[in-house]
Amino acid sequence: xxxxxxxxxxxxxxxxxxxxxxxxxxxxxxxxxxxxxxxxxxxxxxxxxxxxxxxxxxxxxxxxxxxxxxxxxxxxxxxxxxxxxxxxxxxxxxxxxxxxxxxxxxxxxxxxxxx
Amino acid sequence: xxxxxxxxxxxxxxxxxxxxxxxxxxxxxxxxxxxxxxxxxxxxxxxxxxxxxxxxxxxxxxxxxxxxxxxxxxxxxxxxxxxxxxxxxxxxxxxxxxxxxxxxxxxxxxxxxx
Numbered sequence: 375x376x377x378x379x380x381x382x383x384x385x386x387x388x389x390x391x392x393x394x395x396x397x398x399x400x401x402x403x404x405x406x407x408x409x410x411x412x413x414x415x416x417x418x419x420x421x422x423x424x425x426x427x428x429x430x431x432x433x434x435x436x437x438x439x440x441x442x443x444x445x446x447x448x449x450x451x452x453x454x455x456x457x458x459x460x461x462x463x464x465x466x467x468x469x470x471x472x473x474x475x476x477x478x479x480x481x482x483x484x485x486x487x488x489x
Numbered sequence: 490x491x492x493x494x495x496x497x498x499x500x501x502x503x504x505x506x507x508x509x510x511x512x513x514x515x516x517x518x519x520x521x522x523x524x525x526x527x528x529x530x531x532x533x534x535x536x537x538x539x540x541x542x543x544x545x546x547x548x549x550x551x552x553x554x555x556x557x558x559x560x561x562x563x564x565x566x567x568x569x570x571x572x573x574x575x576x577x578x579x580x581x582x583x584x585x586x587x588x589x590x591x592x593x594x595x596x597x598x599x600x601x602x603x
Contacts, residue, residue, distance in 0.1 A: 419590040
């Protein structure tokens with residue numbers, strides 16, 4: 375069964391460093407997402423991406439964040455200058471269609487630890 | 490603004506006992522409600538959605554618009570039901586178009602005692 379895959383599974387970085395989290399969505403899916411979950415808190419929406427552009431983003435997704443689909447298969451989340459509060463589990467997800475008609479498929483997550 | 494509330498952080502029940510995981514929501518429009526589940530060391534996955542009105546693994550959930558609730562129920566809990574359960578909401582866009590973001594509750598950890 376096709377799955378969303380994410381790398382790395384765990385990354386430790388120093389505050390102020392740039393981080394890139396990578397995701398390979400399911401191949402026939404058209405919509406891609408990033409969510410995050412700070413330890414002990416709820417899963418929060420960051421951004422959705424369709425047709426090579428951002429379709430929706432949350433208040434969390436500020437100028438420090440960017441997303442890209444550089445080669446038609448990978449979907450990346452970049453954090454330009456990490457802060458301590460960026461420490462979280464980051465989930466990539468994909469769907470065939472909108473959430474009202476489609477299902478969201480999640481990756482296993484990338485744990486980011488900012489020191 | 491969309492909000493999902495799951496009042497219980499942890500729910501422990503004995504095997505064979507009924508289970509009800511509570512979920513209340515706040516949304517001014519017409520929402521789509523979902524339950525996602527995360528078993529130990531596995532990824533988040535869809536359990537069921539209100540629009541399909543189906544029973545998955547013995548679980549059902551009814552959308553009650555009057556009470557703004559979408560509680561998850563199962564008449565007889567099994568040990569393999571132990572997991573983290575998240576209620577989630579997706580609102581329709583302004584033109585009635587599909588939405589692309591889910592608002593999650595904080596989750597309820599269900600522990601089924603043998």
